[in-house]
Each structure stands twice: as structure tokens, then as C-alpha cells.
Amino acid sequence: MTAKDSLDPRRIPRHIAIIMDGNGRWARQRGLKRHMGHRKGVDAVRRAVEACAEIGVEYLTVFAFSTENWQRPASEVNALMDLMVRTLNSEMDSLQRNGVRLSAFGDLDSLPSRTRTRLFQAIEDTRHNTRITLSLALSYSARWEILQAVQKLAADVEGGRLHPKDITHTVFRQYLATYPLPDPELLIRTSGEQRISNFLLWQIAYTELYFTPVLWPDFTKEHLFEAVAEFQRRQRRFGLTDEQLRQGVSPAITVDTAIKSP
Ligand code: IPE
Ligand code: IPE
Ligand code: MG
Numbered sequence: 001m002t003a004k005d006s007l008d009p010r011r012i013p014r015h016i017a018i019i020m021d022g023n024g025r026w027a028r029q030r031g032l033k034r035h036m037g038h039r040k041g042v043d044a045v046r047r048a049v050e051a052c053a054e055i056g057v058e059y060l061t062v063f064a065f066s067t068e069n070w071q072r073p074a075s076e077v078n079a080l081m082d083l084m085v086r087t088l089n090s091e092m093d094s095l096q097r098n099g100v101r102l103s104a105f106g107d108l109d110s111l112p113s114r115t116r117t118r119l120f121q122a123i124e125d126t127r128h129n130t131r132i133t134l135s136l137a138l139s140y141s142a143r144w145e146i147l148q149a150v151q152k153l154a155a156d157v158e159g160g161r162l163h164p165k166d167i168t169h170t171v172f173r174q175y176l177a178t179y180p181l182p183d184p185e186l187l188i189r190t191s192g193e194q195r196i197s198n199f200l201l202w203q204i205a206y207t208e209l210y211f212t213p214v215l216w217p218d219f220t221k222e223h224l225f226e227a228v229a230e231f232q233r234r235q236r237r238f239g240l241t242d243e244q245l246r247q248g249v250s251p252a253i254t255v256d257t258a259i260k261s262p
Contacts, residue, residue: 003225007055011232013185015059016052016224017207019199020044022191022215029215035079040217042087046094051221053098053132055228059181060134063199067107067141081115084138088122095122099131105177106140135181142201149175178203186231188224190216206253208234 023037030036045062052060065080095102102122111119119138152175156162162171173179183203189195192213196204210227212219235242238251245251 003222003229004055006229007225008232009056012056013228013231014057015061015182015184015186016057016228017061017063017184017187017200017204018048019063019187019189019197020216020219021189021193021197023217025191026215026217034076035083037215037217038080038083042083042091044216044219046091047221048219048224049100049132049134050098051224053100054221055225058132059184060132061137061178061181061184061200062134063137063140063197065106065138065140066198067139067144068198070110070139081112084115085118088118092122092125095126095134096129099129100126101129101131101133102126102136103133104136104138106136106138107144108138110139133181135178137199140177141198142196143198145177146202148177173202176202183207185236186210186227188212188227190214190219206236206238208236 020041023041024034025037026040027034027037048062049060064084069080070077094100104119104123108116108119119136149172153162153167153172157164178200181203183205184200184207187200187204187207188210190212192211194211200207208231210230212223212227214223235245237245238253240249240251
């Protein structure tokens with residue numbers, strides 16, 4: 001029996017986030033240039049999207065390029081920005097066939113225009129798809145996101161559009177780059193590193209974390225199903241006791257599950 005067969009269809013996470021890590025090491029192990037690892041990583045993204053769609057995950061968010069990644073050698077940054085354009089060209093059929101709606105968040109203005117233009121076109125071309133939403137975190141970091149949210153909030157307060165006492169959880173999340181995505185229930189990081197690297201800090205307040213030594217280009221559908229199987233073996237307590245949960249007490253949590261209709 002594969003991990004997929006063992007999954008409980010009633011407890012599939014709605015939203016999975018992935019820190020796709022290990023492309024460089026995958027290439028180095030084979031005596032290849034780092035960009036070859038990134039190229040192979042594209043196949044793993046396709047597999048992850050298909051696997052998520054197969055089991056009914058509604059949102060898959062992948063960390064594709066961080067604010068900090070701009071510090072890498074220019075040749076690698078350029079290769080990644082070109083790869084994005086080529087991938088969006090070559091994957092368009094597959095995105096449409098699989099009902100994938102593409103979305104992106106991050107400091108998108110900082111992307112080179114060739115990448116940004118192709119990305120916005122792909123988002124436009126897939127906006128009617130409804131099976132799964134694939135969000136790319138691009139030129140993204142959580143501290144960038146939180147700071148830009150605070151700047152916009154402060155401007156709205158200064159402009160008289162918002163009163164400080166009205167800054168509730170529900171209002172604050174609307175200023176985040178991920179809005180209106182729900183919080184991920186499961187965050188996967190590949191490559192054996194056990195850190196968050198400035199990814200969704202606000203949104204993962206109660207997310208289950210799953211670390212695997214598998215390098216991203218080697219990540220298969222079965223690996224994704226195994227992560228979901230592990231997620232289903234965990235008890236999410238949200239501060240309550242095991243006994244309270246068994247008695248059916250609902251935790252009063254501030255986890256964002258509401259979705260604004262697109
Ligand atoms: C992840 O793989 C992809 C990006 C960060 C763009 P890495 O390029 O970080 O691979 P390693 O961590 O060096 O192996
Ligand atoms: C995190 O991976 C960013 C992405 C996957 C895009 P990194 O490889 O950049 O993270 P660190 O440097 O190991 O923390
Ligand atoms: Mg890395």
C-alpha cells in the first residue's frame with residue numbers, strides 16, 4: 001500500500017506550503033552546475049502540484065526565490081529569472097490541463113521586467129482555473145511582508161481610514177502579501193535543513209512542520225503523500241488538552257481559514 005492509499009480523505013490539508021531546498025547540492029553531487037539543479041527542480045514542482053491536486057489540496061504555495069537570494073552570484077540569479085520565463089512558457093499547457101490557477105506574492109516589482117511580464121501573463125491566462133491554486137513566493141521574505149504591512153497600516157491610520165483600535169487579526173491579515181490565502185496547515189522543507197529562512201512567519205503560527213532530507217529535485221509524489229500521512233498522524237491541539245479535544249471542545253484560534261472569493 002502506498003502512502004496515498006492510506007490517506008484519510010476527510011483530513012487532507014487545504015493548504016500546503018513548501019520550502020523547496022537542495023537544488024544546488026543535488027547538482028553538486030552529480031558534478032553539475034547549480035542551475036542544473038534548479039532546472040531539475042521544475043519537474044519536482046510539477047509533481048508536487050499534480051500530487052496535491054490528486055488528493056484535493058486546494059492551495060499549494062512554494063518558496064521559489066527569497067529576498068535574501070538576491071545576494072547570490074548574478075549568474076545564478078539571472079539563470080533563475082530566465083528559468084522562470086522558460087518554465088512559464090513550457091508549463092502553460094500542463095497548468096491549463098490540470099486546472100491550476102497561478103498566483104504570486106512578494107516584492108514582484110523587483111523582478112526583471114521579462115520575468116514579471118511573463119508571470120503576470122500566466123496569472124491572467126490561468127485565472128479561470130479552479131482545481132488548485134499554485135502560489136509562487138517570489139522575492140519574498142516574511143520580514144519584508146510584515147514591514148510593508150505595517151507601513152500600509154500606518155499610512156491608513158494617518159490618512160484617517162483606519163482607527164488603531166480596529167486593527168484586529170482579521171484586518172491585519174488583509175495587509176499581508178498572502179491575502180486572501182488561508183494559513184497553511186502543513187509546511188514541508190526539503191534538503192534536511194530545519195529552519196524557516198524568513199518564510200511565512202505570521203501564517204505558520206499553528207502550522208505543522210515537516211522536514212525531510214530529500215533534496216528538492218528528488219522529491220516525488222510519494223514523498224508528498226508521505227508528508228500528508230505524517231500530518232494526519234499528528235494531533236493538532238491549538239493549546240487545548242488531548243482530553244478536551246476528545247470531548248469535542250473547539251479551540252478558539254486565530255488561524256486564517258476564511259477565503260475572500262476571487
Ligand atoms: C533551493 O535550492 C532553490 C532556491 C533557493 C532558489 P538551493 O539553491 O538553495 O540549493 P542548496 O541549498 O544550495 O543545495
Ligand atoms: C530558502 O532556501 C529560500 C527558497 C527555497 C527559495 P535558502 O537555500 O535560500 O535558505 P538558507 O539560506 O539555507 O536558509
Ligand atoms: Mg538552499
